[in-house]
Amino acid sequence: MGELVGIDPRGAHDLIRRMEAVKAFLGRTRPGLDAAIAEAGQDWAGRQGSTALHRAWAFLHESQHDLKWRIDTVEQLVPVRERGMLTATFPFGAESEARHEAGQAASAIRAALDAHAPAAAQVGQAVAATAGKAGDPAYAAALLAALGPDAFVRTLHVLTTSDEHHATPATPQSAGGTRGDALSEGARGQAALLARAFASAERTGRLGDEWQALAESAPPQVLSALVSLAGQSGTFLHQVALTLLAGPEPGQEVADRPAQGEDLVAGAEPGRHLHGLVVAYAANPLAFQQFLAEHPRETRILLATGDPALRPALDEALKPGAGADGLRERAWANVRSIGGG
Structure with missing residues (x-):
């Protein structure tokens, strides 16, 4: 616990390739050596034969795996990507240790969920045990694998829903700090731990296929919390945006609308789950720029919410020099055509 690691990801990746x-x-040498040994029979002068080659191959394979884990971990723990040497204090000394502790944490969370009428306090206490560990992608992936998508969503739902108001940490009310509607800092922090674990596992490609449909199937309040409480990848952020913005465009009639779009229709609380999406895009201007450029229909719906966080988010995504010139120009053209410029 608390191992200080320094590593140059670029050099380490080169070593992995070597x-x-x-x-x-x-691998190419071993078959020929095996054939030569078999042909020589009792006349073979060596002692170990091709066993030494196999051990060397296994050593290299294990070293690659460990080095890849260290690269992934340090890149998740260092908040700003820099060139050259990165240093961080790893929560675990080995990937096997991380996976073991993740399994124990998942069992505790499941036990709290399986209790009769699970309370946020008990679930939150179990989740709090993951503090300081979710940055390790092996730990995060093992935790999520042991929980599974259903239990993961249930846990976030318990933590992000108040008994009386059903508010999420991503609503404009909670962002403004209205007492009663806002989640406690404890619940917010516990939900953020799970969101961080998801980001760590998803960014490093360690999630199983069973997680592919999460962005389309999870409740809006869970998706809103997931993207607003931790920096998710641009790919996942866009998937969530398309789900949350799946309702009709402003002024259109609604027929057989999907459940995810319920907050966009007349009479629903405007921006109830979209504020978290805006917060997430504000923290990732380049992803927001790509979204604005490639999804004009959904951009129109998002801008129609009039969320107060939209203006600074747009300013960052569209400011001169941000991102690629062509993409920024397309994004700016879409926003202007909608009337949001």
Whole structure:
């Protein structure tokens, strides 16, 4: 616990590629060596035969796996991507240790969920045990794998729903700090731990196929919390945006609307779950720029909410020099055509 690690991701990736080349050479060499040993029979002078080659291959393979884990972990723990050496204090000394502790944490969370009428306090206490560990992608992936999508969504739902108001940490009311509607800082922090774990596992490609439909199937309040409480990848953020903005465009009639779009129709609380999406895009201007450029229909719906956080988010995404010139120009053109410029 608390191991200080320094690593140059670029150099480490180069070392992994070199190891792979050596493994390929050993793989090509071993069949010929086995054939030569078999042909020599009792006349073979060596002691270990091709066993030594196999051990060398296994050593390189294990080293690659460990090095990849260290690269992924340090890149998740260092908040700003820099070139050259990155240093961070790892919560675990080995990937196996991370996976073991994640399994224990998942069991505790499941036990709290399975209690009769699970309370946010009990569930939150179990989730709080993951503090300081979710930045390790192996821990995060093992935690999520042990929970599964259903239990993960249930846990976030318990933590982000108040008994009386059903408010989420991503609503404009809670952002403004209205007492009663807002979640407690404790519940917000506990939900953020799960959101961070998801981001860590998803960004490093460690989620299983069973998680692919989460952005389309989870309740809006869970998706809003998931993207607003931790920095998710641009890909996942866009998937959530398309789900939350799946309702009709302003002024259109609604027929057989999807459940996710219920907050966009007349009579619903405007922006109830979309404020969290705006907050997430404000924290990731380049992703917002891409969204504005590639999804004009959904952009129109989002801008129609009039969320107060939209203006600074748009300013960051569209300011001169932000991102690629062509993409920024397309985004700006879409916003102007809608009347949001």
